Amino acid sequence: MNLYFAERLKNKSLIPILVIFFIILTIGLYLFFHHQANQIRQNKYAEIRAIAELKSNEIIRWLEERFLDADYFAGSPELKSVIRRVNEGDNVEISDQMDFERVFFRMKRNHRYEDILVTNSAGKILYSFDSRHANPDSSTMAAIFSVLESGKIIMNDFYFSRSYKKNLLDIVAPVDLKDGNIAALVFTIDPSVFLYPQIRFWPTPSKSSETLLIRKDNDSVAYLNPLRHMHNFPLRLKLTVSDLNLTAARAVSGYSGIFSGHDYRGVKVIGDIRPVPGTPWFMVAKIDKREVYGDLRFRLVLLSFTVLLFLLSIAFLVAYLYNRRLNAELERRVDDRTEQLKRINKELESFAYSVSHDLRAPLRAIDGFSAILSKDYTKYLDEEGLRFIAVIRQNAQKMGSLIDDLLSFSRLGRAQMLSTSLSMKDMAGSVFEELYLTGIHHKIDFRLGDLHPARGDADMIRQVWVNLISNAIKFTSRNENAEINIYSRVEDDTLVYCIADNGAGFDMKYYNKLFGVFQRLHSEREFEGTGVGLAIVQQVISRHGGRVWAEGKMNQGATFYFSLPK
Amino acid sequence: MKSRSNEPIDILIVEDNPQDAELTTRALMKKHLALRIFVVEDGEEALDFVFSRGKYEIRKALKLPKIVFLDLKLPKVSGLEVLKEIKTQPKTKSTPVVMVTSSREEADIRAAYEFGANGYVVKPVEFEAFSQTMTQTGIFWLRINEEPR
Numbered sequence: 001m002n003l004y005f006a007e008r009l010k011n012k013s014l015i016p017i018l019v020i021f022f023i024i025l026t027i028g029l030y031l032f033f034h035h036q037a038n039q040i041r042q043n044k045y046a047e048i049r050a051i052a053e054l055k056s057n058e059i060i061r062w063l064e065e066r067f068l069d070a071d072y073f074a075g076s077p078e079l080k081s082v083i084r085r086v087n088e089g090d091n092v093e094i095s096d097q098m099d100f101e102r103v104f105f106r107m108k109r110n111h112r113y114e115d116i117l118v119t120n121s122a123g124k125i126l127y128s129f130d131s132r133h134a135n136p137d138s139s140t141m142a143a144i145f146s147v148l149e150s151g152k153i154i155m156n157d158f159y160f161s162r163s164y165k166k167n168l169l170d171i172v173a174p175v176d177l178k179d180g181n182i183a184a185l186v187f188t189i190d191p192s193v194f195l196y197p198q199i200r201f202w203p204t205p206s207k208s209s210e211t212l213l214i215r216k217d218n219d220s221v222a223y224l225n226p227l228r229h230m231h232n233f234p235l236r237l238k239l240t241v242s243d244l245n246l247t248a249a250r251a252v253s254g255y256s257g258i259f260s261g262h263d264y265r266g267v268k269v270i271g272d273i274r275p276v277p278g279t280p281w282f283m284v285a286k287i288d289k290r291e292v293y294g295d296l297r298f299r300l301v302l303l304s305f306t307v308l309l310f311l312l313s314i315a316f317l318v319a320y321l322y323n324r325r326l327n328a329e330l331e332r333r334v335d336d337r338t339e340q341l342k343r344i345n346k347e348l349e350s351f352a353y354s355v356s357h358d359l360r361a362p363l364r365a366i367d368g369f370s371a372i373l374s375k376d377y378t379k380y381l382d383e384e385g386l387r388f389i390a391v392i393r394q395n396a397q398k399m400g401s402l403i404d405d406l407l408s409f410s411r412l413g414r415a416q417m418l419s420t421s422l423s424m425k426d427m428a429g430s431v432f433e434e435l436y437l438t439g440i441h442h443k444i445d446f447r448l449g450d451l452h453p454a455r456g457d458a459d460m461i462r463q464v465w466v467n468l469i470s471n472a473i474k475f476t477s478r479n480e481n482a483e484i485n486i487y488s489r490v491e492d493d494t495l496v497y498c499i500a501d502n503g504a505g506f507d508m509k510y511y512n513k514l515f516g517v518f519q520r521l522h523s524e525r526e527f528e529g530t531g532v533g534l535a536i537v538q539q540v541i542s543r544h545g546g547r548v549w550a551e552g553k554m555n556q557g558a559t560f561y562f563s564l565p566k
Numbered sequence: 567m568k569s570r571s572n573e574p575i576d577i578l579i580v581e582d583n584p585q586d587a588e589l590t591t592r593a594l595m596k597k598h599l600a601l602r603i604f605v606v607e608d609g610e611e612a613l614d615f616v617f618s619r620g621k622y623e624i625r626k627a628l629k630l631p632k633i634v635f636l637d638l639k640l641p642k643v644s645g646l647e648v649l650k651e652i653k654t655q656p657k658t659k660s661t662p663v664v665m666v667t668s669s670r671e672e673a674d675i676r677a678a679y680e681f682g683a684n685g686y687v688v689k690p691v692e693f694e695a696f697s698q699t700m701t702q703t704g705i706f707w708l709r710i711n712e713e714p715r
Contacts, residue, residue: 352671357639360668363691365585371693372592393693400691407670 018315025307033300037293044270044292045258051203052272052285055211058198059276059283063155066187069112070153070173074185079103079118080175083183086127087120100127112193114168117186119144121177136186137161140170144184147172151182157215157280158191158224167191167224191225199225208269208288213281216241216252223248224281229265239264247271251282260289345414352410359403367396398530402518405532408463409517412539417457424451424461424497428486431465435473442477449487452495454564460540467533468499468560474527475503475558494546494563502557506550514550537562571615572624575602576708578631580612580648581666582640586689590635590666593697594704604631609643612636613651616658630661633707636683638667638674646677653682660714662707666700 073079082099104116117136118127123144125136136144143156156170168188175183189195202209213224220238227237241249245261251273260270263286271286374381374389381389429448436444454461469484476482485500506514506521513519515538520531538548541562552558577594581587587605594603606612616634618625634652638645645665652658664685665678675686687703690696 357668360689360691361583361586364589364668364689364693364696365583367691368585368589368693368696397692403691404670411671 018311018318022311025311029303029307033296033303036299037296040292040296041270044287045272047204048270048272048285048287049258052211052274052283054203055199055285056274056276056283059195059213059281060278062195062198063279066171066189067153067155067173070171070185070187073103073107074153074173074175076103079185080177083118083120083126083175084177084179087177087181087183097127104129113187114164114190114193115186115188117144117184117188118175119148119184119186121148121181121183123148123184126183135163137163137168140172140186140188143170143172144186147174147184148182150174151176155279158222164190169195196225200228206287206291208291210263210286212248212284212286213276214248214251214284215280215282221246221248221252223264227264229263229267237264247273247284247286248282251275251284348410349414352407360400363396363400363403367393367400370396402530402532405530405536406517409532409536409539412460412463412536412543415457415460417460417543419455420458422454422456422458422461424454424488425449427458427462428465428469431462432469432484435466435470441473442479442482444473444476444482444484447483447485449485451486451488451497452490454495454497456544456564457540460543464537464540464562467537468562471533471560472499472501472503474529475505475522476501477503477527479503490566491563493566495566496561496563498559498561500557500559505554505556505558506552507554508552511550511552515548571604571622572628573602574628575604576632577603577704578612578615578634579603579605579666580607580609580634580636580640580645581605582607582637586637589693589696590700593700596697597701597704608641609645609648612640612648613643616652616661617655630658632662632713633704634661634663635666635703636663638665638669638678646681649678649681649683662711662713664703664707666703 079100082096082103085099086093086096100118107113107116113129115128115130117125117129117140119125123141137159139156139159143154147154151174153171153173156172158167158169160166161168167190169191171187171189173185173187175185177183199211199213202211208229210228211225212227215222215224217238219241221241223237230237239246239248241252243249244253247259247261247263247269250259250261254275256274257272258270259273260268263269263271268289269286270289270292271284273282273284275282370389370393374386374393378386425448428451432446432448436446469486472484476484479502481502483500483502486498487500488495488497490496504522504527510521513521515534516531517535518531519535520529522529534548537560541548541564545565546563548560548562550558550560579587579590581590584607587607591603591605604615606615612634614620615622615625616630618628636645636649640648645667649663649665652661652663659682662684663682664687665674665683666687666689667674668689670688678686685703687699690699
């Protein structure tokens with residue numbers, strides 16, 4: 001019954017429980033990771049925003065410094081006197097050059113500027129660090145004229161210089177000569193010296209993070225600094241403004257704040273976009289989505305794997321425990337059954353004991369008092385009466401021998417076997433002699449071959465010989481010339497013993513009854529017997545690991561065979 | 567001839583089956599072996615008789631039986647227990663006890679000898695064999711065997 005419930009438990013409730021557990025776990029995992037993803041996104045946003053703000057401020061500060069530099073030098077009286085003096089002459093003398101050099105001496109030495117230009121109020125170049133700058137770029141000239149006209153300091157935004165073959169930036173400051181004339185002072189800046197590295201630098205380790213400085217040029221976005229993920233020349237890459245998923249395009253369209261879209265490579269990114277105050281520039285600080293969530297994805301895989309492993313171990317554990325319980329249950333049942341069998345065997349023994357003791361007593365009384373009646377009361381009984389008493393006694397005695405045979409049959413099944421080596425020839429010979437000499441018998445031609453010795457329990461095997469030989473004697477008792485022939489042979493790894501007689505034989509169609517207990521193939525009147533003899537033979541031989549069989553023909557004799565392991 | 571409980575006896579038969587007891591008595595009487603036979607029907611009575619207790623107290627002064635025929639299977643106190651009691655008490659342990667039973671079981675025979683039985687006889691079913699067995703046993707213990715005086 002317990003086994004049945006265990007089976008039910010396995011089939012009906014264990015699997016659904018595991019499935020529900022798994023579903024709950026999956027949902028829990030999903031919620032956990034959703035939360036984690038949010039957290040990470042918020043953290044990353046905050047980080048990017050902080051970095052963008054920092055950079056933006058740095059750029060502004062840097063630009064302010066450049067403006068202050070220009071303003072400071074533009075107000076220098078020494079510069080003004082040199083300009084005035086040079087402006088009066090027609091040509092710029094070597095001595096004038098020397099004077100300019102003196103003013104900008106420190107500037108030139110620390111290389112903070114690519115070049116410094118001074119023009120007069122007509123825009124004519126009075127001085128330049130660099131002889132290459134004799135003919136400034138058109139945008140520089142335009143800026144100079146604009147300053148000469150307005151008298152205000154301005155920045156000439158990133159441009160590609162043909163003479164320098166690189167991107168440059170100018171700060172143009174007016175020099176008030178106090179006589180109604182304004183001259184111009186131009187600081188030309190190479191952004192790759194300080195500005196680009198400053199933009200490029202990212203304060204935390206990252207594989208994909210990047211800061212972009214961009215500007216709107218008509219209908220396109222111009223990237224002002226070198227890109228991390230593309231070999232380009234600043235200002236050369238221009239993408240259309242109308243692609244609003246493009247982070248840079250979003251920036252120049254006036255959007256400010258956190259944005260998630262794609263970058264110039266078409267890769268998904270999240271970033272902060274903001275205008276840089278006081279400039280035409282916009283700043284984009286961005287990082288690849290892949291990198292942001294990459295860590296999370298790794299953790300998801302790791303955790304899923306761990307959970308799966310955990311679940312599997314639980315399943316295995318459950319299966320193991322279940323099996324152990326099943327085994328324990330089976331063992332317990334085997335023990336129970338063994339106990340039961342022991343009890344039954346004991347009951348059987350006490351039954352056999354009772355039979356042997358209690359069934360014989362009444363028979364003894366029947367036979368005994370019948371005997372007394374026939375001996376001491378003969379004068380009261382006629383011949384028929386005496387015959388009846390004889391019949392009663394005969395049956396009582398028959399019943400007695402039935403009980404004896406039954407008991408010895410059951411005893412053989414229970415008896416301990418003690419295996420020794422047996423001389424089968426001696427045993428069969430002595431059994432025949434014993435049987436033949438006790439009682440008056442017909443003449444028998446007894447032939448005993450050289451039997452192979454065997455191993456077995458001496459008492460039991462002797463009983464086999466007794467039963468088989470006494471059968472042979474009994475069933476040849478009506479023969480004129482009775483023959484009993486005993487021999488043996490080796491077949492494979494068994495010894496086969498044969499007892500052949502030429503007696504009454506038997507009909508092979510009743511062969512299946514031959515070895516049954518109380519089964520007889522002859523009437524009591526023909527041959528007396530209880531029908532236990534061959535059953536005992538079979539019992540003994542099968543306990544020895546052998547086999548019994550027979551061949552027979554009505555009135556032509558029978559041959560009985562038994563085999564024993566070699 | 568059956569003896570009375572206050573007379574000295576030769577054979578004590580402990581047998582719960584009255585027919586068996588009668589057949590035994592008859593067989594012994596026919597050969598004029600023992601003249602004094604007493605039958606008790608259970609183990610408790612057997613012990614009372616041997617140790618002169620209860621209703622057999624008057625037997626205190628009398629001699630013990632020359633031989634006890636003891637059945638194995640008895641009501642109240644079993645044959646083996648009676649045997650054990652007789653064979654452990656100093657007063658009775660030299661009294662010969664022969665088990666007379668229907669059982670040919672190996673275990674019974676071994677137990678009887680372990681407890682000190684002086685013989686073990688299986689009662690045959692057939693009357694002639696039975697009579698012969700009982701008279702021969704009687705002859706041996708009453709006529710052939712010598713007992714301590």
